[in-house]
Amino acid sequence: MTETRFLVFADSRFLGRASKELRAIFEMDGYKKFSLDYDRAFIAAIGLEPSSVIEKMGRMKPVFVEGIVPIEAEAGYSAGSFDEIVAAAAELLDKGKRFRIEVKKIIPNFEGSAKAIEVLLGRKLEEIGFRADLKDPDDIVYVVLSDKAFIGRVSRKLAYSKVIDAFRHANKEAGSAISRAEFKLAEAIDFFEIDINEMKLCLDLGAAPGGWSALMMRSGSQVIAIDNADLDYEMLSKLGRVEITDAKVSAPEEWNLLHIKANVRDVSPKSLDWVGDVDALLVDMNIEAKESAAIAERFAPLLRSRGILILTIKLVDNNIDAHIGNAKAALKSFNDVRIKKLPHNRWELTLFARKI
Ligand SMILES: C[S@@+](CC[C@H](N)C(=O)[O-])C[C@H]1O[C@@H](n2cnc3c(N)ncnc32)[C@H](O)[C@@H]1O
Structure with missing residues (x-):
């Protein structure tokens, strides 16, 4: 019987969960785990050809496995x-x-x-x-x-x-990224297979310093960013026209990025009715998952049907299942919910969902 060995990568804090996921996927294929002395990878032996393993794993999309490479x-x-x-x-x-x-x-x-x-x-x-x-x-x-x-x-x-x-x-x-966060969004777009060209208008909550906004602007999207902190206006204005407002906006202007410099909690979604249908709601706020999910739910009426939500689930403590459960429970207007620990996620996960 074929047996291929793989090096499996995972964040050290999720190593046990990553192994559990692989066991569930490959239990019929003689999955065996061998620990290394290091806590960011382990060796898995699986009774399949590398291409079948990668294909099956790709279909199952495990949450906590970061990468898997055959060892020859x-x-x-x-x-x-x-x-x-x-x-x-x-x-x-x-x-x-x-x-x-x-x-x-x-x-x-x-x-x-x-x-x-x-x-x-x-x-x-x-x-x-x-x-x-x-x-x-x-x-x-x-x-x-x-x-x-x-x-x-x-x-x-x-x-x-x-x-x-x-x-x-x-x-x-290295390069032109405004923040490390930008890589999280790039990884999410890739992993959740999001067609970025369909995103004509995005709402970015907790946007500063502007990495996610920049990425969406680069793909031609108009972005409304809300954060009480400053964005990196110098970098962002290289990508398009930037307007800064204190939320008293009434009519769409000729901007690529509109920064509403305010606390998200003080911005009423109704005050943004004039923008029309939003294609993507992006929420990367450094607050508890249940709160950011509640905020996403509050802004959901602005999102078009089947529009996407990408939301960071901050793991403020080790109750991972509780944070995931609380976020999901709050997102009543969404379905197709999927969650992934992306390589650039630190003590957090990324949630993807679609508006019902
Ligand atoms: C991790 S940073 C976002 C990084 C951003 N996605 C990027 O790519 O540069 C989290 C942001 O959430 C913002 N934030 C947290 N609570 C907020 C609130 N109630 N209203 C507005 N912004 C908030 C913080 O000011 C901070 O800029």
Whole structure:
């Protein structure tokens, strides 16, 4: 019988839950869990081919599993020498194809950045005749550095190369993002398969400094942002025309972003009737989940039918099920509710729902 080993990533606080989810999905396929000394990943053995596992897992969409990658080789290594890793990677690669290396460290205090190690490994492979191509590789070799190195290879053509992209999210943080929060929304759009081009008008509650608003503006959406804090007007005005108001708005203006600088609790949804149908309600407020869900429910009348809600469930304590339950209970105008711990979620989860 086939048995494939996978490295499974999860936030350390959700590792037990992640394993429980996988057990439920693969109980018929001989699921076995092996712990590592590190608390951000474990090894799972599953009696299926990698592509079937990834496909089945994709369909089930587990909440707490962050990523899962097949392990094809293991190698020892030390900070000074990655020769064993290079040799193992060379076994998996084809000289006629182009590769890219992605490194993830699950030993936090290991010297050298993941990026620097990627460059070093890439060069060593090039020296022995393999062709690197960062932009358009045929294969991605991923190397996870734990007490030893776990190595695997995926073809870019396979659907599950997306899993690998997710696992390198930390390296994408540089660039023009206004806030780290922006990555959460990008991950939610990807995971919940939201057609961002359909979002012509968004309402962003708890918007400062403006990462979520910026992402929606970049896709051509008009955004009404409510927050009593300032947004990053300098960055946002590069994306379109920004208007700031104290909620006494009466008619739509020529703006791309309208910032209502007020406490959300003081803004009546009725006062926004003039905006027309909202396609997406975004709620990323740093308050308890049941309160943000109650606020989402209060603004729901502005949302068009089948419009989407993306809401951050803050886990203010360890009663995870209670926070999820309270948020769901408050969202009476919504269905198709799904929840996911996204890679950029810290002590929080992201909820997706559609207006009934
Ligand atoms: C995590 S930040 C939002 C980050 C934002 N999504 C981004 O991408 O930049 C949470 C925000 O919620 C806002 N907030 C919390 N309670 C609020 C309230 N009652 N009214 C308005 N804003 C509130 C805070 O001012 C803060 O800016």
